Amino acid sequence: MATIVRLPKLGLSDRGEIVEWRVAPPDRVQSGDVIAILESDKSAVDIEATTGGVLLTTYVDEGEEIAIEPGRPIAAIGSEGETAPSLDETEDESSEQASEDDGESMQSQPEQVPSVDGDLRVTPKARVVAAEQGIEKLENIKPTGPEESITVSDVERFSAETEPTSIEGAGDSSPASAVKSTPKAKRFASDHSIGLENVTGTGPKGAVTEEDVQRHLEGGTAQTPPPAESGISTTSGDPAGDNAEYTVAEVRELSRVERTVANRLSRSAREKPHVRGNRTVNIEPVERVVGELASKNESSLSVNDLLFRAVVLTLEAHPEFNAVYEDDEYRLIEEKNVGYAVDSEHGLLVPVVKDAGSKSLNALAESRRAVVDRVLDGRHSPSDLQGGTFTVTNVGALGMDSAFSIINPPEVAILVIGRRKPSLFETDDGVETAMGVQLSLLIDHRVLDGGDAGAFLQTLAGYLEQPSTILHTE
Incomplete structure (x- = not known):
């Protein structure tokens, strides 16, 4: 009897898509083999075979948008020559059987x-x-x-x-209202500002499908060409402005994760009044301590490890930064769940080190490296990216002195670390040159102000300039 592979409880968004099938009928699979990659607004996760055998069929096409419901059937595994059950037959099973993968019922009572x-x-x-x-x-x-x-x-x-419907309501007299299109085509065209009246339909009764819109986007103009008398001339793509002429070299569509990041940060930039404070600190004391520990084979700690620990200690001294602001409510959070932004193959992601304040320096370093490695290797779970209360981003690794980064909503601040470079510092004996890094603190001015930012950077600089306090504060 065939075994139905169902979506486990993932903690993802409501909608997503199978971006890749790693196997195809009638490939043989073993229990635990990754058979598909599911991508949602939050993350991409591996879907594993729940038993060994022959992949009889798949119930979801690659690239098809689906509702991410625990228990949803996506494939069937059975014996060679066995007939795969129809989708209707898989849905006739009880909700309890459909959710055996995670031990919970498939869905709540309707x-x-x-x-x-x-x-x-x-x-x-x-x-x-x-x-x-x-x-x-x-x-x-x-x-x-x-x-x-x-x-x-x-x-x-x-x-x-159902027969495809028109893109607009029945009472609309615009050219688009007469165009037959599928719901997916309508949404895709709207997302890319494409007039369906310009797309050739290949679906039932000439309806425009999502594939038709995609084909039009890749090979033609994305909007209705302006009339000749307008004076606007384009060779391909959307007009960039009056009298603009250009040829589109390539159209790159954002992944679902990248679109979500773009939307979240755009909203943050619109809603949060960002204020930035900068302070350059001498990083040589931290580097000396790291070098001494390494020479004694006492640890494998890095400069980033000490810097990250200094941030956690600073959050303990300034709890107003370890907070979120949403629904007109400013909430200070007890746990310090500190995110560390990384540039992954899925774009900018922020793995979160959970409850960082309760960890020793070594444990904190291990936790940060582990979650960052999982994200970079694509082995992370959705929970690795959730629950952040403060974010650190190191743009120095990208060769930048500083950056005006956007606060990760609903957090209220983000710390930007610039590259290491020669800087001038005042001392009791005058001015000296040393290697420094610029720390940029961006705050949500609705709940924090310049005085708060200055105090935060003062505390953080104190830890970095006297790193023994980082080592001995456990």
Whole structure:
């Protein structure tokens, strides 16, 4: 009997897509083999085979956007020559059996929602997906969920089987309103500012599909060309401005993770009044301590390890920075979950060292390296990127002196570390030259001010200029 591979409980967003199938029917797999990569707004995760055998079929196409529901069937594994069960047959199984992977029921009891007949049951996620796809009459959808409830799979099946609808409402007289298109094509075209009236449809009855829009985006103009009398001339792509002419060399579409990062940081830049304070510190004392420890074979600590520990100690002295601001509420957090931004193959990600304040220097160094390595190797889990209360980013590793970084929402501050370079410092004997790094602290001015920033940098500089305090503060 075939074993159904179902989505485990992942803690991801509501929507995502299988960006890669590592195997294809009828490949043989072993239990624990990675068979697919699932990407959501938050992260990319590996989906493993739950048993060994032959991959009989997959129920989700590569690149297809789906609802990330624990228990959702994505593939079937069985014996060679065995017939794979249909998708309908997999959904006839109980929700308890469908969620054996994580020991929890597949979904909560369906939500009772008003309808024409007064007793229609729809799961909360199905209701959201239906609204996104413009489906108003849910009573037309065949329910297959528990207690004859409508699930996300039911909504998506109904959407795929229903004749494509126009992009706009029936009363719209614009050219786009007469264009037949699938819901996915409509969303994709809207995301890329493409007029569907310019896209050649290859779907049922000439409907525009998502693939048609993608093909148009890659090979043609993304917007309706302006009339000749406008004086605007373009060779390809969108007009960049009056009288702009250019040829698009390549169109690079952001991954789901990159789009999420872009949206979050754009919102942060719009909503948070960023204020930056700078201070250059002499980094040579820290370097000397690290060198002495290494010469005695006492540790493998790095300059970054001591600097990271100094930040944690500074947060203990200034708890107003270890906080979040959302829903008009400024909350100081007890645990110090410090993020360390890294440039990964999935773009800028911020792995979080959880409860950093409770760790010794060596334990903190090990935790930071471990979570950073997981992210760089693509082995991280969604929890590795969640729950941050303060962020550190080292742009010096990229050769930059400083950067005006954007605060990672809903946090209220971010510390930027610049590159090591010769700097001037005042001493009791005058001015001396030493290797320094610039520390830039960006704050959310709604809850913090310049005085707070100055005090934070003063404390941090004190730890770095007298690193023995870092070693002996446990």
